[in-house]
Amino acid sequence: MGTKTSDPTLRDFTFEPVKGIRYQEVKRRFKDGLSFNADGFMQKPSWIIEVVKEDTMAAWSPQKQRMQKFYMQYDHGNVYNFAAEFFKVKHISKDSLVFQRVQVNGKVIASDIRSDVNMTFYAQGYIKNKLKTTGAELQKPTKADTAFIEKRCALVNANSDSAFAATDAVQFIPKSKIVRVEKISTVDKANNRTEAYDYMFPQYIIRIDRAYKDFAYQVAAVVDFQGIIHVKNVYNVLPENAEAKKKVAQGIADIYVRNLFNIAPGTTLGIPHNSEITLTIIGKVIKRP
Numbered sequence: 001m002g003t004k005t006s007d008p009t010l011r012d013f014t015f016e017p018v019k020g021i022r023y024q025e026v027k028r029r030f031k032d033g034l035s036f037n038a039d040g041f042m043q044k045p046s047w048i049i050e051v052v053k054e055d056t057m058a059a060w061s062p063q064k065q066r067m068q069k070f071y072m073q074y075d076h077g078n079v080y081n082f083a084a085e086f087f088k089v090k091h092i093s094k095d096s097l098v099f100q101r102v103q104v105n106g107k108v109i110a111s112d113i114r115s116d117v118n119m120t121f122y123a124q125g126y127i128k129n130k131l132k133t134t135g136a137e138l139q140k141p142t143k144a145d146t147a148f149i150e151k152r153c154a155l156v157n158a159n160s161d162s163a164f165a166a167t168d169a170v171q172f173i174p175k176s177k178i179v180r181v182e183k184i185s186t187v188d189k190a191n192n193r194t195e196a197y198d199y200m201f202p203q204y205i206i207r208i209d210r211a212y213k214d215f216a217y218q219v220a221a222v223v224d225f226q227g228i229i230h231v232k233n234v235y236n237v238l239p240e241n242a243e244a245k246k247k248v249a250q251g252i253a254d255i256y257v258r259n260l261f262n263i264a265p266g267t268t269l270g271i272p273h274n275s276e277i278t279l280t281i282i283g284k285v286i287k288r289p
Contacts, residue, residue, distance in 0.1 A: 166266025
């Protein structure tokens, strides 16, 4: 963004008083105070950070199992960039930090839901010595989160066309050796597709040997709270064939998938509910010599 407003001396705070204090993220909330939105997207607190110096932030890397240093670039209006993310500093003290996580498109802070998130960090010493608890305990969903999810589940489970993303996705558990299932990961850090995509938009490939004929269908489907598949539409078909192909795909789901798998519905906070998946079903006839 590089304008005269990107001069760090124009900040209304300094990191110096909190240098060397290790903080653990204890909550990540939308502005309504909840960890979830109506689509099932959950904000999971997971960061551990420590200010090394005014322009360097260390963050815990689960992959490398160590603190990794990042250059902390001051932007403007208390906005910083480090670890490929933009943050607006909203509160800073020796006991706690609050950052607003912001989505920046070009040179503009987006006003969508991705900029509607506050991250709260507590100093590890504060958690242990003053609060007498653990970071893991503080990270647990609140009673308000539970009430919200219970209400959402009751609403979507009343209609097989309704769904929201499950934090614990649908499971297909084979009952026969003639079937295989693979859950596809769509994480692509280069294009900002994070791990959240895997539970927000779960994708599966089911392969069936000894089918009555060769077939391949990719469908959007709702798996309801009882584990029953409801095909919504079939991809890659002509509009005039869409309804007929949908009926065939539903038949395959009912006859093959339902009988050859135990289907566990998606759950959030342990509550089963309707969730939408993309499912590719491939059937092969075993040709006898």
